[in-house]
Amino acid sequence: MNPISLICILTGVMLNAGAQLLLKAGVSAVGHFDFTRANIVPIGFKLAMQVPIIGGLACYVVSVGVWIIGLSRVDVSIAYPMLSLGYVVNAFAAWYLFGEALTMQRLIGIAIILVGVLVLARS
Template identity: 25%
Template sequence: MGYLYIFGTVIFTVYGQLMLKWRIGKYGSLPDEVWDKIIFLLKLLLDPLVLSGFLSAFLAAMCWMAAMTKFDISYAYPFMSLSFMLVFILSIFWFNEPVTSFKVIGMLLVVSGIVVMSQSA
């Protein structure tokens, strides 16, 4: 059951990040003027999908607290790096973000680190 909590943390984190990026992209860039920034941010806060991203972050935190009852943090935390990998992969398809050799090498290093650190349990 503990791994399900870690999985929930990762999935809810990834969903929240992708949802916020997608919706913020629909509204454009942050304006320069202070009042316009406030209006811009209020519009974002009223967007139901932005709110779902915040709810997702809350659910990720709940899953993480549950995971902390099952594992040492030094064992569980490296699995959070999977969120970097999933955001990278999904952003390629969803946002047409570029794939570079440095990004791929970095992702492979992250995966290698997860494998190495998970062997200590």
């Protein structure tokens, strides 16, 4: 994989991870809600007006464009597993930004993901 291809793939991964974090920030601002027939419209409107959610959706749109460019340069069997790097990014970012737990079991899982991506990238 050449440097441009790697940049496209990693940019897509980072945009996807950023989208998840922004969606979490937006839904956290709204708080816990029960999704019932009675509150579909008010909750939907409240969620739709959250700037982080709008930003997260925008990240998804841009990530699809970047991902398409990356897929034009890299085999999908190499590119798609790279998305698992988003799990790693999100785990550490969620710990830092939202105070989510990073247990030993999660850290071991992250290590396994990183080893898998490394093996795949070198193949």
